[in-house]
Amino acid sequence: MKVPDKFLHVKNRSFDECTAECGNNCSCTAYAYANMKGAGDEADPTRCLVWIGELIDTSKYIEVGENLYLRVAESPGDKKSSLLKILLPVIAFMLLLTCIALIWTYKYRGKWREQENQKKLMQRYFSTSDELKGENTEFPFVSYEDILSATMLFADSNLLGQGGFGKVYKGILEGGYEVAVKRLSKGSGQGIVEFKNEIVLIAKLQHKNLVRLLGCCIQEDEKLLIYEYLPNKSLDAFIFDDARKHMLHWSTRFKIIKGIARGLLYLHQDSRLTIIHRDLKASNILLDAEMTPKISDFGMARIFGANQNHANTTRVVGTYGYMSPEYAMGGAFSVKTDTYSFGVLLLEIVSGLKISSPQLKTNFCSLITYAWRIWEDGEATELVDSSIVVDCPFHEVVRCIHVGLLCVQDHPNNRPLISSVMRMLENENTSLPTPKKPVYFPLSNCEGGEARENIQNTINAMSITTLEGR
Structure with a gap:
């Protein structure tokens, strides 16, 4: 085939590179390639021709000529396939993000609701305390689940000691922070008095020669105090x-x-x-x-x-x-x-x-x-x-x-x-x-x-x- 006139000659290209040269150019309409090794002493024996715009003066030879590769428009099916290849990962990623956000929101709201309930419970619990009347005292809360995890369900191997008001366990909170957890004896009237006193006083006192109370927890009939570990x-x-x-x-x-x-x-x-x-x-x-x-x-x-x-x-x-x-x-x-x-x-x-x-x-x-x-x-x-x-x-x-x-x-x-x-x-x-x-x-x-x-x-x-x- 006789190739059209007005082509662009791209040197030093293989066939694949010539194909890519046309594919990467949105204005390319056709390309032809010829390897002319042995045809002369040229430094570049390859012949990569690229046409931009309309193809003019094209004719068909029966025995001689070169192969002309035309660039045709993409079919609708191919467009849909390419679009699906892009959309499906995007949609999957968005769904994954949505699920993560929903789970996080559920857990956060649940934890926030638990903290609010704990706060209300503690405020009711101390409403009769003369020492706290007229004061806006913030109590440090630790969830019961965190305490169970820290003490390995109050394992005997973590028992530090036992007193008149209950047992004391060693615990490791998230982040590796060591604490001592005092678990007040259930049904102990003295334990309730002690629990109130500990919380009331720790909200007011800080000194290097006083043990530091880090938090507290009320879970049904469980009352717990969390101290620094010594x-x-x-x-x-x-x-x-x-x-x-x-x-x-x-x-x-x-x-x-x-x-x-x-x-x-x-x-x-x-x-x-x-x-x-x-x-x-x-x-x-x-x-x-x-x-x-x-x-x-x-x-x-x-x-x-x-x-x-x-x-x-x-x-x-x-x-x-x-x-x-x-x-x-x-x-x-x-x-x-x-x-x-x-x-x-x-x-x-x-x-x-x-x-x-x-x-x-x-x-x-x-x-x-x-x-x-x-x-x-x-x-x-x-x-x-x-x-x-x-x-x-x-x-x-x-x-x-x-x-x-x-x-x-x-x-x-x-x-x-x-x-x-x-x-x-x-x-x-x-x-x-x-x-x-x-x-x-x-x-x-x-x-x-x-x-x-x-x-x-x-x-x-x-x-x-x-x-x-x-």
């Missing part, structure tokens, strides 16, 4: 354990003593409210990785008003040995009640003995009477824990014993405020008054159970609830 657990696990007490050198113990005092100072004086803890004891002092003490368990704590300095109750709750005489026998409590408990705790930290330890010598019913006698005899160093006696400065230890005895004076007026205790501990030049002899000294052939019975009889049928720390 790897070293409680102080009693060290000072009363012969295998571990040597890990607490005197410098660490002194740091713990002062840290507890700072926490109490914040509760009594430095916060905008006056808080009486009422259950300060070794098992309620938690230790972080650096052995920094943190006061925990505010279930029995009470908030005092601006001009209030003491109160009375007919429901005496606490732990025997740590309760001050006026509180145990008359239900009266004040900041000096916590001072008494701090004094007991200080003597326990120094000696490594419990308040009513079986290791005490004969004729001494409590650590207080024993400490006072050896201090009076000028032998206070005999009270020091044998695991630290080698590396401790005796003047500092004896001063701590002296301060502890001042804190456990029988009459609250004879006890120092925690602010004064801090000055005594941090300033060796501060003079210390002489502690008075304990009223219950000495008691011969007494046992802990008999002493407790005497206190209960004195209260005239007032009950004492002993709470075990976790």
Whole structure:
């Protein structure tokens, strides 16, 4: 065939490249190709001809000529097929996005609705709380499902401890954040009071020597509190354990003593409210990785008003040995009640003995009477824990014993405020008054159970609830 005139000669192209050259040009109407190798000494033996526009002067040869490839319009069927190839993936992608959006919206709205229900439930739950009246308090919520996942359905392997109000579990929230989950005992009236107190107080208090509450949850009859996780657990696990007490050198113990005092100072004086803890004891002092003490368990704590300095109750709750005489026998409590408990705790930290330890010598019913006698005899160093006696400065230890005895004076007026205790501990030049002899000294052939019975009889049928720390 004789090819038309007015063509475009494209050099250095193979047949496929020549075909593509026409296909990629929307104005191309035809193309022809000839490989002229051996036909001469030309540098480019290929002959790719491309026509743009109308084909003019075309004729048909029977024996000679070249093949002319015409570009024709795409058929309707091909157009539909190409359109489907584009539309189907787009439609599938849009459907997938719609499904994801619907699922996310459903979950988000469900979670938002659950949070709103939790918020309303908590507001109704605390509507009778005098401490929250007139305040817009935001409570941190954690869903029950997240707690179940974090604790592996409250697995026994995650159990950290057990107290009078319930069990405490270790949990890992989303993101790997470690927490301690306190699961209050079902049907416990005291547990409900504690739960309210914990939430009310955590909304108001923040201090490095107070344990931090991260959230809470109410799910039907389940009531849960989520705390920061403290790897070293409680102080009693060290000072009363012969295998571990040597890990607490005197410098660490002194740091713990002062840290507890700072926490109490914040509760009594430095916060905008006056808080009486009422259950300060070794098992309620938690230790972080650096052995920094943190006061925990505010279930029995009470908030005092601006001009209030003491109160009375007919429901005496606490732990025997740590309760001050006026509180145990008359239900009266004040900041000096916590001072008494701090004094007991200080003597326990120094000696490594419990308040009513079986290791005490004969004729001494409590650590207080024993400490006072050896201090009076000028032998206070005999009270020091044998695991630290080698590396401790005796003047500092004896001063701590002296301060502890001042804190456990029988009459609250004879006890120092925690602010004064801090000055005594941090300033060796501060003079210390002489502690008075304990009223219950000495008691011969007494046992802990008999002493407790005497206190209960004195209260005239007032009950004492002993709470075990976790």
